[in-house]
Amino acid sequence: MDFGVYQQLTENYLDRVLPKADSPTKLAAAMRYATLNAGKRMRPYLVYATGSMLGVPEELLHAPAASVELIHCYTLIHDDLPAMDDDDLRRGKPSCHKAFDECTAILAGDALQALAFEVLSDPKLNPIAATQRCKQINILAQAVGGSGLVLGQAQDIAAENQSVGLHDLAEIHQRKTGALFKACVQLALQASDLHSDSNTTDNLHHYAENLGLLFQIQDDILDVIGSEEDLGKTIGKDQATAKSSYTNILGLELAKQHAQAALQASLDAISCFGNSARNLAYIANLSCNRKS
Numbered sequence: 001m002d003f004g005v006y007q008q009l010t011e012n013y014l015d016r017v018l019p020k021a022d023s024p025t026k027l028a029a030a031m032r033y034a035t036l037n038a039g040k041r042m043r044p045y046l047v048y049a050t051g052s053m054l055g056v057p058e059e060l061l062h063a064p065a066a067s068v069e070l071i072h073c074y075t076l077i078h079d080d081l082p083a084m085d086d087d088d089l090r091r092g093k094p095s096c097h098k099a100f101d102e103c104t105a106i107l108a109g110d111a112l113q114a115l116a117f118e119v120l121s122d123p124k125l126n127p128i129a130a131t132q133r134c135k136q137i138n139i140l141a142q143a144v145g146g147s148g149l150v151l152g153q154a155q156d157i158a159a160e161n162q163s164v165g166l167h168d169l170a171e172i173h174q175r176k177t178g179a180l181f182k183a184c185v186q187l188a189l190q191a192s193d194l195h196s197d198s199n200t201t202d203n204l205h206h207y208a209e210n211l212g213l214l215f216q217i218q219d220d221i222l223d224v225i226g227s228e229e230d231l232g233k234t235i236g237k238d239q240a241t242a243k244s245s246y247t248n249i250l251g252l253e254l255a256k257q258h259a260q261a262a263l264q265a266s267l268d269a270i271s272c273f274g275n276s277a278r279n280l281a282y283i284a285n286l287s288c289n290r291k292s
């Protein structure tokens with residue numbers, strides 16, 4: 001299961017569900033700009049990798065995979081806004097509010113969020129049983145809402161210039177970044193025959209939680225040692241804005257050790273699946289060794 005193939009598949013599918021390229025509105029152009037722009041597509045790949053390991057036919061994974069990427073793109077637009085992280089660069093290009101304007105960027109984010117749920121709830125695009133589809137909608141809503149990703153972002157902002165302990169930082173990241181990773185495996189699990197199997201569920205949840213943590217620690221590390229060119233965004237911001245980050249709290253070397261521990265914990269969680277979990281292991285290793 002080649003990562004590149006699934007990146008392309010995701011791009012093509014997103015292109016189909018987004019407003020058409022010749023749509024006359026600035027809103028449509030901003031939605032396309034912020035979505036079809038060189039993202040790694042890690043979250044869709046996580047949906048495909050989990051689903052294929054659990055024997056889910058690929059045609060049942062396209063809508064969940066696209067829905068998590070649409071949510072992710074919405075959060076990136078809003079996160080870059082002056083009222084939030086105030087970042088001018090995203091995926092190597094001007095952030096959405098720089099390429100367009102603030103109002104259009106806010107609305108494009110809102111529209112992408114709604115589109116994620118439109119895609120997931122449409123029986124033509126997501127042709128699984130209605131009960132499972134309903135559960136998937138609930139999974140995504142919980143992951144991104146006021147007790148998931150949005151709460152994580154609110155807590156992250158509240159923690160600026162405060163002294164935050166490692167436990168609280170992990171909790172913030174679990175919501176801000178981990179919740180969507182966990183939703184990826186849950187959406188695929190829900191499309192499978194194993195959605196009620198508690199062993200499978202527990203192991204995949206444990207994997208995704210550690211993957212989210214690992215991904216975030218690496219994000220903090222790259223903010224210190226990464227290159228703006230590779231990352232396509234401004235670096236050094238955590239230090240400059242006195243943001244709570246693993247590197248600010250632990251220092252670089254200890255942060256790297258925490259990343260290794262989270263990698264090991266995520267690999268341990270999927271060891272029971274043997275070779276069929278190789279793509280999930282690939283994602284964990286990639287998250288730890290990524291430069292972008």
Ligand code: GRG
Nearest residue numbers: 039040041042075076078079091150153176219
């Ligand atoms: C604004 C409601 C709201 C939430 C924002 C998830 C989040 C909360 C903001 C995203 C910004 C951010 C820097 C999050 C931390 C790590 C992360 C998610 C990095 C970006 O993800 P990648 O590396 O990006 O998968 P690409 O561009 O490859 O898709």
